[in-house]
Amino acid sequence: MVDEPMEEGEADSCHDEGVVKEIPITHHVKEGYEKADPAQFELLKVLGQGSFGKVFLVRKKTGPDAGQLYAMKVLKKASLKVRDRVRTKMERDILVEVNHPFIVKLHYAFQTEGKLYLILDFLRGGDVFTRLSKEVLFTEEDVKFYLAELALALDHLHQLGIVYRDLKPENILLDEIGHIKLTDFGLSKESVDQEKKAYSFCGTVEYMAPEVVNRRGHSQSADWWSYGVLMFEMLTGTLPFQGKDRNETMNMILKAKLGMPQFLSAEAQSLLRMLFKRNPANRLGSEGVEEIKRHLFFANIDWDKLYKREVQPPFKPASGKPDDTFCFDPEFTAKTPKDSPGLPASANAHQLFKGFSFVATSIAEEYKITPITSANVLPIVQINGNAAQFGEVYELKEDIGVGSYSVCKRCIHATTNMEFAVKIIDKSKRDPSEEIEILMRYGQHPNIITLKDVLMQQGYDAACDIWSLGVLFYTMLAGYTPFANGPNDTPEEILLRIGNGKFSLSGGNWDNISDGAKDLLSHMLHMDPHQRYTAEQILKHSWITHRDQLPNDQPKRNDVSHVVKGAMVATYSALTHKTFQPVLEPVAASSLAQRRSMKKRTSTGL
Structure with a gap:
């Protein structure tokens, strides 16, 4: 089983400043196997459904792996916004790069004119959230096992420079034996090391670290806070910080004192306190997973045997036929599995789905602002996907205009001597993603300025x-x-x-x-x-x-x-003073539109 696509308007939000660029990709094919297409897979059941597509249980019909069961994630291109396309590509990149016993594996990726397909492991045990919902809370020994396997999975991602950013029970799946598999990498961030930070407001609010909530920049240490939230929830059946609404929840994460349940062991309480450090530098795990592994809570864990999957899981999902799905929501599994061809993506989407599958490089990294004239100048990310140093490509000239959040300068391309305008945006003050999306979508119109390069700059921390x-x-x-x-x-x-x-x-x-x-x-x-x-x-x-x-x-x-x-x-x-931002109302609310409407009604009446 794999995660179902995110619903629009869902609480799992990500106001991401990552740069959108073309996805020049080729099919990802399982090593030693032929190129895949939808006709090679028999649809068996629906495992999940969202606004962007579905997740099916499928059986491979041809090739050396004929008869093998997979989870097939199908996304409709036309339903994906630019930001969601970027996240989908990011998820594919990470899944191709990652190979770990406790992380879901990608076997194939391909596309049709209207859809994207990801073929992943089918995990018969469902997710930890479903088991938690049935049992309310777990024993400490159960929690210790799941957390230990999860720590190894997170460490593997962190060593690859990936911040997971969406840790929650729904994203932890169980295989037929009971081992975990981490899934859903749509909100993960690549190429973030200990010296760099991400600035996105990303994830599910209740599991967000304080530094994610206040948007002052977060690193891999944010995952260990979420790890603590997950531990607390599995041990107590409740979330540590949950208000009546999102704002109250975020305020609690930043300021509230945590009440520690006294029925927990001293070791469990100690680990939770060390994970719930609001200063990420003081948080257990900030210096690496060895800090976690050395804690007394995990004293009886044999980490080598655990990695080799030689430790017996505390719970084995109910077994039956290989294609049984009673660990999944019957709301979906009762549906007839159908995969229509799908409408072709809109004209503005073709550049984002050129070719298909994976690129090893990340979409964009998040950097702090560096001086443009410096030798240590930050790279720009171009729409064609090539990264370059700004000073190597453009010669910066005088200011054209200065605004509250950005400055526009004239610049000259070093090779062609063509003149351009470069807009330099302070992302700590304004999220430019919507402007980028609009320019990407409509930039070919003769009366709309073309987006040449996007230079993203961040606060001076x-x-x-x-x-x-x-x-x-x-x-x-x-x-x-x-x-x-x-x-x-x-x-x-x-x-x-x-x-x-x-x-x-x-x-x-x-x-x-x-x-x-x-x-x-x-x-x-x-x-x-x-x-x-x-x-x-x-x-x-x-x-x-x-x-x-x-x-x-x-x-x-x-x-x-x-x-x-x-x-x-x-x-x-x-x-911190914000300039007044005008509120845009519907066109019909304007006095001009109302006057036109009155004239039209009068004319019709005559």
Whole structure:
């Protein structure tokens, strides 16, 4: 069995900033076997159904594996939005790359004019969610077995640079013996290592890590938080963080104190506490799976035997005929299996399904912003799928326009000398995926600008933290804030001062402040984030290393502390201030449309 396609509007959301590009792919064929097509598979039963397609139980009719049962995932191209096409391709890429005893295996992938087909393992045991629903909760020994196999599966993905991002009971399947198989890689992210972060709001809310919820960037450590949620749910039958709605649930994930059930063993409670660290760097597993394996909760697990599937599972699904499906929802299995040809994809989709199957490279990686003129410039991802360094392809010229979230510059192609406009977007402030989708879809129209390249840039993370630290440093030394005079300053005024990068280091307390402190502060508040000091450079600065030589004079205190506090609040409010966004109403609601409608009715009446 394999996951059913995601429903539109489902809680499993992913506001993903990954770049859309053409999918130049070829058929994936099981090694040593012939190229597959739909006619080679006999439809037996429906295992699942979603808005984009179905999952069938099928039997191979020809070839060396004739008679073999598979799960066939069928997706309708015309029903897939651009983002969903990208996720489908990502899932295929990962499934081709991965080969692990506890991860579902892809055997074939092919397409017709209107549909995509993935042929995967058929897992007769259904999913862990179904078993959990029937039994409410598991014993600690059951949970220990499932979590141990799952830890090995996650570690394999992490070693390949993949963040899974959608761990939940529904995505953990059981084979006929009772071993797990991880499935559904549509929300997974490739090519994310310990030094890079993803910034998508991705997964099922109740299982999201705090760093995913607050969108400050997440890495593989986010999977270990979800692992903890899964453990808690299997042991108690309830979710650790669940409010009356999505917003309350997210707030609980960020702030709520977890009540630990006392009926759990000390080892289980200890593991949960170490997994539920809101700081991902302190979370168990952040340094690798060996941290998990060494925990006392897994003390009696033989990891080598477990990997070889030599450990007896605690539960064996009911057995019968090989094609029995009583572990699946009868709502689907009772349906007559039919696979219609499917409507051809729309004209705008052909570029995303050119050829078919898999490319080993990822769709796009998520990078932090780097200076465009630097040798360490971040790669651009082009629609034709070729990655290149921006400085190698284009020469950057003057600004054409500047907006709240982006800047548009003129640039010249190094080879052709053709002029283009490059739009550089700060993704921490705005999600450009919808704009990209529109340009991809309608870019060939003569009156719509063509999308040539997409340069995705992200927030300055660490540099922003250093700047904020500099503001605090300045305020403690001076007795007032560098960019705000008081709580009544408007965001526009504060942002203008910040943009000018001017602040005073003379007069008042500054006459008694050392040159070393001023030098350090100037580097912390530098306008260019790439010239701003890092935390390591701060710690190595002479003002820090020779602090025993600093004067002991107390700077004068400001008696109006509420003014300073208000100015500080105003500064940080200005940084998060959002400009007004107009609300688009239906066309029929406009006064012009209403007037036209009235005229039309009058004319008809006559």
